[in-house]
Amino acid sequence: MAPPADLPVPDRRAFLAATGLAAVAGAAFSPTSASADASGADASVEEPDRLFKEGRFTAAERGYRRVLRQNPREARAAAQVGYIALLSNRFRTAESFLARAVRLNPRDVASKQRLAECFVRQDQLARAVPLLRQTGGQRDAAYATVFDHLPGTPWQIHGPAGTRVPFHTLDPVPSVEASVNGGAPKKYLLDTYATLDLSAQAAEEAGLRALASMSGGVVDTHPVTLYFGVLDSFRIGDFEIRDIPVQWNDTQRPPMPDGSQPAGAFGTTIFYHFLTTMDYAGRALILRRKSRTPQKGFPSRNRLPLWLAGDHFPCTVGSLRDYGPRMVTVDTGGIASALDTTVEIAERVGLAVDYEHPSDRFGHRTYPVTADRISLGGAVGRNVRGHAAEKAFPGLPGAGQSAQFGFDLIANFTHEFFKPFAVTFDYTAMTLSVARG
Template structure:
């Protein structure tokens, strides 16, 4: 969080999440990734997104060198990407025993525990990672967080563009219009909505944002009702200007990844609805069966840095195509079908219009991007050809911790790509299913 009145990448994004919806899946930092210690082979596999092979390679290192901090921490991170919590805890604890004050290890352990709703257990690790606000926030949660009541909800999109909107009730009050975005972490809402709901902050911070000052607040919401599903005891954030006014009025709030990974969620763009189901073996089985009937094969799903979703996709241009790790940005505000790193566009010969620069803003940083038109982009059986995208020549394919994921990503799929499809996220088996047409 903020230190000495200054903000970091996460504090700003969390505090102003109600403003968000346009940020790229990884931060827009320039500069090459720094070299990592340990086995070159294991690190190369990790950076290339070959996480299973990388995990085995790090295990081999640890067999001969059990004091290798980098290998232990990275092996735990590989497990965390796939929500394999026992392995994540095992290896991250091994790393922590080697270096108790290591901020990166503590950060991953804090994330590992919040994914399992062990919020109080996560607090000391956030403190050790330098995330004081998170530590205070999660230490204040009493009882079970994200309690789920109800089994299924179907929420009609009240609006598709420029941002999708669905209706939800806060603390039993009248319905409000919330957007959603998997590039944002927690549930956020406007300050006026928080006040109406009777919320009190358990932590707060002052943030300098786009040449102005805002206050970010963090509290605990009693009830968040999404149609037939109600979540209780939910961590929530809100933001206001120094005078107490709302920061943004495009929506009443924003639903982030933390809400969605507690449920089996289908983003039914083609059917203009959000389908939420309780996560059980039975609902997961039904989702797999429905996907199989449409011919949709399970794609890998990886969760990095609290909220960033990834899978495997491909880009193609005049000089070739490449398959690799891509970001999955569902929801948010964007007129593009996909965004790509400058190196991706250049190496694949993707037609780019450098005469028409676009000033934009992503992950709390201004950026200059350019229109580009790949021959094809693909995620599973979902394909788009010659569609409008953009590329950022200054955006590297790999940004290390603490600002990025540490592995290579070619780009990300955005709002307009999803419109002909329905997409189901299964955070139990860590699979993504995408099928053309409305969800059944």
């Protein structure tokens, strides 16, 4: 159950933002988008940048390709076609156009980062190293060093066709047991906005050696340093994953219900190596090996498009009341909340904003909000609570990331919304399935 209202709960979002765990290299959208392309307008004659910002990605890609037919040396158009392909894991197209953009404009740091990410998602980490060393970013340089030290083949997955791991807790966010480097199982938070992040104690017990480090900001006046290394083994249920990148720091995480600290958190960078279901209703994490053929036992109803922004930010289409479907993020780690948005969007769609009880999140004023109805396709949440920020700002999931990603987002759907459902992330077919448990 959720912690009592009179007990302070560390803001896990503030933790992620301050420690740099919410860093993003950029994102784009797939030409198979089910969002606003069915508007009835003649999208083929409209300006592709505007189409992209509006989430009309099929039309945007057509527009950028038309520009390239007229001027093959138009670097930005090439970059945007590659960017759009990357979000839907169309790796061949992404690599071709992002590499073309870098050749045309060697100073295009964003395309270098996205091309590196294209290789990382395919576990071709060595190909990402030269690009990451050229960006000038601390995090990029850290991962380049780690990738250089990975022995043999990274992300080796050993185990059966699938495994079911029961949730240890449902609140404050789901957690499961996992073990590192053959040690005893410990509790890890599940969070789609996470990579693989350990506590300093868990890293020490696993015998990890820091290959790189960087400043991760300040949490509660405490300067945070992030450390990066290589994990020999990470075991979840019946699966063992070998030779994978990992990071750790000594910041306090949201506590377990008994007050103890989790050993870390993991999410999308683990999830996209499997066909992953977070079965909230059944209280279990289900992992199956990826396949290009439909698998039995997983929900086929209510399939939505899925895109991956940066290295670990899932996106799909959702609605606030009757406003939508429009682009939203999917962040399962928001404590005691179903959505994040802004006051401007909340007022636009008619959500109830409680201006009498403001709070401070990430140094910005935020108000409680109640939504009588929000939905991801046919999955509907009624009378759910969340947060509406006075204005969009970096670190605010959903609407706050519009500037980072380059396209408009109306909200972030998070923990409380998903409780009645089982949510399946298919990063091969690039679909998100939400089924009632």
